Amino acid sequence: MTPxxxxxxxxxxxxxxxxxxxxxxxxxxxxxxxxAPGDSGRAIAESLLRxxxxxxxxxxxxxxxxxxxxxxxxxxxxxxxxxxWQDRTLRRPALSIRRLSVxxxxxxxTAELGKQFIRWGKADILNPTDRFAPRDFLxxxxxxxxxxxxxxxxxxxxxxxxxxxxxxxxxxxxxxxxNQRWTLLPEGVRLPDIGSRYPGAGQFGVRWNxxxxxxxxxxxxxxxxxxxxxxDAARFERFYPRLRMFGADAAVPLRWFTVKGESAWFTSRxxxxxxxxxxxLQLERQSGEWSLVGGYSGEYVTRRRALFGFSPDRGLTxxxxxxxxxxxxxxxxxxxxxxxxxxxxxxxxxxxxxQAFGQHWRATAGFxxxxxxxxxxxxxxxxxxxxxxxxxxxx
Amino acid sequence: MNRLxxxxxxxxxxxxxxxxxxxxxxxxxxxxxxxxxxGTLQVxxxxxxxxxxxxxxxxxxxxxxxxxxxxxxxxxxxxxxxLLVINHPDRASDQWMWTPAIQRxxxxxxxxxxxxxxxxxxxxxxLEERDVDQYDYKLLGEETIDGAASWKIESRPKQSKSSQYxxxxxxxxxxxxxxxxxxxxxxxxxxxxxNYSNLERTQGIWTARRLEMHDLRRNSRxxxxxxxxxxxxxxxxxxxxxxxxxxxx
Numbered sequence: 001m002t003p004x005x006x007x008x009x010x011x012x013x014x015x016x017x018x019x020x021x022x023x024x025x026x027x028x029x030x031x032x033x034x035x036a037p038g039d040s041g042r043a044i045a046e047s048l049l050r051x052x053x054x055x056x057x058x059x060x061x062x063x064x065x066x067x068x069x070x071x072x073x074x075x076x077x078x079x080x081x082x083x084x085w086q087d088r089t090l091r092r093p094a095l096s097i098r099r100l101s102v103x104x105x106x107x108x109x110t111a112e113l114g115k116q117f118i119r120w121g122k123a124d125i126l127n128p129t130d131r132f133a134p135r136d137f138l139x140x141x142x143x144x145x146x147x148x149x150x151x152x153x154x155x156x157x158x159x160x161x162x163x164x165x166x167x168x169x170x171x172x173x174x175x176x177x178x179n180q181r182w183t184l185l186p187e188g189v190r191l192p193d194i195g196s197r198y199p200g201a202g203q204f205g206v207r208w209n210x211x212x213x214x215x216x217x218x219x220x221x222x223x224x225x226x227x228x229x230x231x232d233a234a235r236f237e238r239f240y241p242r243l244r245m246f247g248a249d250a251a252v253p254l255r256w257f258t259v260k261g262e263s264a265w266f267t268s269r270x271x272x273x274x275x276x277x278x279x280x281l282q283l284e285r286q287s288g289e290w291s292l293v294g295g296y297s298g299e300y301v302t303r304r305r306a307l308f309g310f311s312p313d314r315g316l317t318x319x320x321x322x323x324x325x326x327x328x329x330x331x332x333x334x335x336x337x338x339x340x341x342x343x344x345x346x347x348x349x350x351x352x353x354x355q356a357f358g359q360h361w362r363a364t365a366g367f368x369x370x371x372x373x374x375x376x377x378x379x380x381x382x383x384x385x386x387x388x389x390x391x392x393x394x395x
Numbered sequence: 396m397n398r399l400x401x402x403x404x405x406x407x408x409x410x411x412x413x414x415x416x417x418x419x420x421x422x423x424x425x426x427x428x429x430x431x432x433x434g435t436l437q438v439x440x441x442x443x444x445x446x447x448x449x450x451x452x453x454x455x456x457x458x459x460x461x462x463x464x465x466x467x468x469x470x471x472x473x474x475x476x477x478l479l480v481i482n483h484p485d486r487a488s489d490q491w492m493w494t495p496a497i498q499r500x501x502x503x504x505x506x507x508x509x510x511x512x513x514x515x516x517x518x519x520x521x522l523e524e525r526d527v528d529q530y531d532y533k534l535l536g537e538e539t540i541d542g543a544a545s546w547k548i549e550s551r552p553k554q555s556k557s558s559q560y561x562x563x564x565x566x567x568x569x570x571x572x573x574x575x576x577x578x579x580x581x582x583x584x585x586x587x588x589x590n591y592s593n594l595e596r597t598q599g600i601w602t603a604r605r606l607e608m609h610d611l612r613r614n615s616r617x618x619x620x621x622x623x624x625x626x627x628x629x630x631x632x633x634x635x636x637x638x639x640x641x642x643x644x
Contacts, residue, residue: 022474059631062642105642107633117498145498156638211489211637216502253504286507330438330446330514359447359470394471 023051028390030139034383036181038190044074050098060106066098076138076177085115087146087171090193092136099147108156115147118165120207120220121262122249125321125337126297126313128264128278129220129247131205132165134173134227137312140182140381141348141368142388146171161209168202170240173227175310184380196238199225207247217250220264230272230309241273257285260295265302275303278317289327296320296342315377318342331356339378346378347371352388364390414532414548417567422458422527424572425600430454431628432621433468438515441614446514448473455630459484459526462635466643473513477640478503482524487557490519491637495644500637509559516587516610516617520559529556535564540575541592543568560586568594571601585611598626 026048035042052066070077070092077092078084084093101114121127132150135143150167176182178193185191203224210217222245229238249262263279282295299317316339325335338349352366366388372379436448449469455462463480467473475495482488490503508520530550538547545566552558561582566575577589587610591603602624609616633639 022471024472064644103642105633105638108636108638110638110642119498154638154641156636161638213486214505251502253502253506256506258502258504258506284504286504286510288510327511327514329440329442330444356446356470356472360472362472392472394474 018056019053021051021053022395023049024392024394025049026390026392028388030142031387031389032181032384033387034385036184036383037187038179038185039181041074041181044072044076046070046072046076052099060104062103062105063101064103065100068093068096068098070094070096074180076180085149086169087134087174088196088198090174090177090195092138092174110152110154110156112150112152112154115149116152117145117147118150118152119145120163120205120218120247120249122216122218122251122260123262123280123282123295124260124284124293124323125295125339126280126316128262128280128313129207129218129222129245129249131220131222131224131227131243131245131247132167132203134171136174137310138174138176138180138182140176140312140384141350141370143312146174159211161207161211163205163207163209165205166202167204167224170199170203170225170227172196172198172229172238172240175229175238181384182381191236194235194237196229197232197240199240199242201225205245215250215252218248220247220249221245222247226273228309228311228313230307233308242268242270243273244268257283259283272305272307274301274305276301276314278314280321282321291323291325293323294321312377319346319378341372341376341378345373346376346380348378360393360395362392362394364388364392366390414534414546415527417534417546417548417572418527418530418532418550418565420572421567421574425602426458427600427626428455428457429628429630430624430626431630432624435620435622436515437618437620439616439618446470448513448515453628453630453634455632455635456482458524459528461524462632463522463524464635464640465522467513475644476513477643478512478519478522479635479637479640480522480524481635482526484526484528486555487520488523490522491640493637493640493644498641498644500640505557508557511610516608516613516615517619518559518587521587521589521608525550529553530563537569538566540566540568541590543570543575545569545575573601573603587611593620597624600626 028046030044032042049069054062054064056062078094081094084096099115101112101116104111118132121129132148134146137143148167148171150165152165155162178191205222207218207220225240226243230241232239244267245264247264251260260282265277267275277300280297282293285292297317297319319339319341321339323337327333332355334353336351340347348370350368352364354362354364356362369385370381372382374380431453434450434452438446451466453464461482466477477493479491480488487505491500493500503519509518512519530552533549535547535549538545545568548565550565551562560579562580564578568575574591578585579587590607593605594601595604604621606619
């Protein structure tokens with residue numbers, strides 16, 4: 001390209017360029033009224049600085065990135081300040097690339113390459129079909145999504161969307177640390193963590209979504225590995241079993257409320273993982289300042305192979321789920337979420353009040369109550385009810 | 396039957412036709428291929444508390460079947476939240492909300508359209524485009540609004556149009572064929588009043604640069620000021636899809 005052509009193109013390139021950024025600094029304290037076996041910590045302070053930016057090279061081509069910097073008082077965050085990409089560490093990395101992807105969109109085609117967030121499904125609280133959405137479960141009930149390294153191509157044509165995803169390597173969900181309160185070991189027992197066995201192959205998924213006149217529905221398929229681990233009891237090592245999913249979801253707005261349903265059938269070629277059907281049926285309604293979501297999540301095991309594992313998604317099934325939020329005024333709101341097991345063996349209820357101050361600050365106070373029997377997924381964490389105080393500065 | 400009654404009966408369809416013609420003229424005069432502006436919203440609640448939001452508004456297409464993307468740029472905690480509205484000439488619009496923090500879109504169901512949009516006094520339905528064919532009109536008379544002689548027109552949604560409002564009363568400035576005020580009623584109660592002011596001519600089109608929505612039941616109001624308004628901006632149809640919402644986050 002000659003200098004003359006470059007000079008001629010400069011105004012065009014500059015006009016197409018755009019840079020956007022946002023982020024926040026979040027400071028929070030989690031207070032546990034009760035002690036737990038093997039973990040004397042009753043108060044944990046955490047800080048998170050998240051910075052997101054995107055740069056548009058041309059109207060069709062954009063680079064998007066985000067970085068997290070963390071620190072805490074309870075050794076849930078690495079002390080080594082190296083920059084992490086893979087999200088495979090047991091502890092949260094002190095510095096990590098949260099997202100870095102190139103997005104190309106032209107006509108009805110969007111291609112995204114790199115570390116990115118992929119969300120499937122239509123239900124709230126629990127999404128059986130959301131297979132490319134591992135989470136950080138260090139605090140089990142307070143969790144955040146992790147990005148996956150993937151190639152994603154989406155084609156949208158007159159109400160139909162075809163979404164194809166390939167991830168060359170598994171990004172696992174982060175599980176509770178072995179010698180902290182969210183892993184339940186008998187008093188005095190401490191185990192060394194000898195790590196995880198990751199699969200060598202990639203994952204693939206495809207989803208077709210149809211937006212019709214007044215309704216939406218999808219069919220999805222996933223072939224890969226579960227991002228939630230099973231445990232090899234002999235070596236106390238995590239491994240990630242093969243998983244194949246056939247999923248469907250739908251949202252149908254009716255006169256008084258919207259009905260949302262999501263269901264997935266999971267099979268496995270491996271011999272260690274259960275095969276089962278998971279479903280969620282929920283009703284949703286907004287009325288004035290109220291937002292109401294209520295439903296039921298169920299599970300039917302078609303083949304039980306039952307190894308010991310960590311499976312919070314299955315732990316929230318056979319349960320009534322709900323979320324109620326109320327906007328008090330332009331700056332204040334309250335939200336309550338709950339999951340109550342059908343047999344009454346476990347319950348989780350979170351209530352949060354938040355208030356904005358000016359254009360940048362928001363304070364949140366909340367309490368999470370966990371009750372139930374020791375044999376229940378939720379009930380086992382009954383000593384982990386906790387209060388939360390958080391202050392966030394957004395920019 | 397006396398002469399006056401006959402005259403009124405004969406005039407009634409004629410006045411109805413006039414009312415529709417006026418609204419058609421308003422729509423025709425504001426007709427553009429696309430539109431873009433940056434809006435500043437100030438919300439004043441009943442207790443005097445204020446909050447400020449900013450959004451970028453992009454619109455493409457002809458009246459009645461246009462597409463709109465509203466994308467918040469402030470405050471910082473809602474930066475990137477977006478609303479896609481696809482208007483239809485024969486039925487209620489389709490609307491989706493995109494929340495970048497959870498990377499999810501959510502369809503706004505018809506029954507949810509009466510709720511407030513993001514803490515403002517605009518409801519989701521207020522963000523729809525009012526196509527002339529979706530309402531029946533009746534000329535009620537003439538009044539002066541903010542010093543401008545205006546037609547006063549009653550508009551009622553047709554049966555095919557799903558609306559929270561039973562009827563609206565619309566004032567149209569005679570000189571510029573622009574809206575001066577809209578009062579929206581739920582049953583017989585006045586629910587929201589929208590005032591249009593700061594009229595300016597932009598690219599040959601008279602446009603109100605200040606809109607004030609007053610929610611009379613909550614006694615709160617939202618002032619929307621239009622900045623950097625541009626008609627026939629170079630927007631493309633593929634920027635108004637669910638995928639485009641995701642691409643931009």
